[in-house]
Amino acid sequence: MALIQTSLIWVAYAIAIFILLAISSVFVFIYQTPRDRAASVTTVCIFTMSALLATVLLLPVDVALVSSTTSSKWGIKKDWATPDRVDHILFTLKIVYYTLFSLDALLCLLVAPFTYFWYEEYDDAAAEDGTQTVAGRFWGAFKYTVVFIVLILILFLVGFFVPAAKNLKHSPHRDLHYFKDLLTENHGERALTFALGLLITVGTIVYVIYTASGLALLPVAMIKSAPSISAPTLVENTSAQLEQNRERQRQLEGRNEGRDGGLDSRDRRELESLVREERTLIRRERLAAEASGEERGWLIKSWIKMEAVFRPLKLLGGYILMILVLFIWVSMLITSIDKAKNSVCKASCGYLLGHINIFQPVNYIFVKSAKVFPIDYVIFLLLVLFFFCASVVGIATVGIRFLWVMIFRIRRRHTSPQALLLATVLLTLIVLAINYSVAMVVAPQYATFGPQTYCDRSPKHPGESPDCSNHKNAIKSCTELAENPVAREICTPSVISTFINRVTVNFPFFGVVAFWAQFAFLAVYLAVFITTLFRTPKLSTDETDADLEEEEEEGLLASTGRRFNATWQDITGRAKTQGTSRYGTTNGAGSGRE
Structure with a gap:
């Protein structure tokens, strides 16, 4: 029975790996530009994202395996859970964790940089005339990657020799059995712990900037995907604006016929503006016609109407996600306050929380659902994918920047291979920070002992x-x-909680930074969320013509009615006539200016 239960847990994890591989592949192919694809970049990005998601999704497997050794109903060890069997389970999990963490670090610090320089070394002209060889290209990429190899060696050497946990010796809790198990004496294990702690700390900074913004903007992205003006209405309005534009051009040309000097300067400027506006309106009319399915077959029209039918579900889903994020935000705030107030040793051990003192709803849901595997696994998978998608939205919105300077933009079907690799590195660091946040803040008791x-x-x-x-x-x-x-x-504590607590106990600085960064994360989310209620931020769009993007200055909630009305008009195919002015619609549905 125990073997069957353990096998089912690992089978569920294997199924999740295949799902993650598909999700990673879809993400890469959606965002990379079709005209400039590189097999090496695509492979590295897909493999890296699959590995890092597999790392964080090992947590519920960890919890399920250690929890399977006890009877939650009677509070005793099961008959088969001998010390040797339990040690074997923990040893297997440690091997998988060490492998995945080491793989994540190598992919982030070595493979991704090498692939970046490998792509940069490619020269079309040299490749065509045969002067560029694979060996030469490899050596060119390797020269720049040496810097990262040296960085990895320095990282492990510092972790190997750095003293750890000096303050814990003076803690009144130093004699606790759990704390004794966290102190590391093995220098190799300490080096890996230090490297993991440093990567989590760096990732936490990126996590605060991108994931916090993304959690506020992801529901907005779902809601904004539904336009506030229907395609038929846009077609009619654009046609009316185009006709008005051409009529004005005819008036100007007719008024100036026969003049010796031709058009005066004011009329010339107006005519030039009208010509530019005409080109914009022609492009807009074409795209609006494509969006409404005009001049297409019945199959395309049916597909467009089906999208419009399911659009309200996307709208409602956006608002449901808003409520869900607020629920998670409150839970994280409760745990953070609990840690700040009731941590057994405060900053000396990275604000390790001995037990939950304040009711925390997300943790409660996970602990209760963990009694029936794989319910908690499905919930955890959805939670991790939610944080991951929010991180992607945050990176796409903020862009890859150095301070205030934009380096790369992340857009669907327009992301260069270099930008995709850098985004993958950022996501690797973010997922390591998500690992800490979920295990120590979102669901601390579940991540440590589960329902034991x-x-x-x-x-x-x-x-x-x-x-x-x-x-x-x-x-x-x-x-x-x-x-x-x-x-x-x-x-029996989970292996991941032991890893993370070992980082914070042996190197309290990492734990202090990661802990207080959670408050910064909550503050950034709150600031962006409040901003979205009053003024919707402009998200990066995927339209072929940027002129189709609507300039929405009103609050997000105020535009909901217009979005549902536009959806109904798309379903029925009937346009709502709107008044037009010299430069566009009177209700702000679109502007004719370029």
């Missing part, structure tokens, strides 16, 4: 399991501070 409980009673005879069958109130949830010998024997 222990019977807080001593056994009647040595070697026997404690009996709580008649004392249900003696069954307690496992925590880091449980010093009952029975609890130490029954409760």
Whole structure:
């Protein structure tokens, strides 16, 4: 029975890996420019994103495996969960974690930079005349990658020799069994812990900037995908504006016929403006006709109407996501306040929280759902993908910048290979920070012990399991501070929580930065969210013609009615006539100016 349960858990993880591979592939092919694709860049990006998502999605597998060794109902170890079997499960998980973390670090710090320079070294002219060889291109890319190799060596050497956990020796909790297990004496393990802590710290800074913004903007992106003017209405309005434009041009040309000097300067400027406007309106008319399915087959028209039918679900989904993010935001705030107030050793151990003191709803949902695998796994998968998609939206909106200077823009079907590689590196760092945030802030008890409980009673005879069958109130949830010998024997912390807590205990600086960055994350999200309520930020669009993008200065919520009206008009195919002026519609549906 135990073997079947363990096998099913790993099978669920394997299925998730295939799903992640498909998601990573879709992401890369959607964002990269079709005209400038490189097989090496595509392969590295897909593989890197699959590996980093596989790392964070190992957490529920970790929790499920360690939780399967105990009976949550009675708070005792299962008969098959001997110390050797438990050690074997933990050893297997450690190998998988060490492999994935090392792979993520190498992909981020070595493979991605090498691929970047490998792509940059390609020369079309040299490749055509045969003067550029694979060996020469490899050496050219390797010369620049040496800097990153030196960086990796310095990183591990510093971690190998740096002293750790000096302040913990003076902590009143230094004798706790759980803390003793976190202190590392092995220099190789300490080097890996230091490297992981540094990458999490750097990733947390990126996470605060991009993921916090993306969580506020992702629902907005879903809502804004529904236009506030229907395609039939846009076609009619654009045609009316185009006719008005041409009529004005005819008036100007007719008024100046026969003049010796031709048009005066004012009329000439107006005519030039009208000509530019005419070109814009012609492009807009063509795109609007394509969007409405005019001059197309019935199949295309049916597909467009089906998209319009399901558009309200996307609109409602955007508002549901807004509520969900606020729910997660409140839960993160509760945990952060709990850590700041009730941490057992404050900054000396990176604000490690011994047990939850304030009810936290997201953590409660995960702990309860973990009793029936794979319910918690599905919820966790959706949560991670939500954070990942929010990070992508944040990077696409903010762009890849150095301070205030824009280096690359991330847009669908317009992202260069270099920008895609840099975005992949940023996502790798972000996912490491998400690993910390989910495990330590979003659902700390779930990520550490899952639904594990222990019977807080001593056994009647040595070697026997404690009996709580008649004392249900003696069954307690496992925590880091449980010093009952029975609890130490029954409760098994997850491997990922041990890794992260080992980073914060041995190198408290990393833990302090990661902890206080959560407050910065909450503040950035709140600022962007409030901004979206009053003035919708301009998101990067995928339109062929930027003139089709609407300039929406009003609040997002105020435009909801117009979006539903536009959806209904797209379904029925009937346009709502709107008044037009010299430069466009009177209600702001579109502007004829270029």
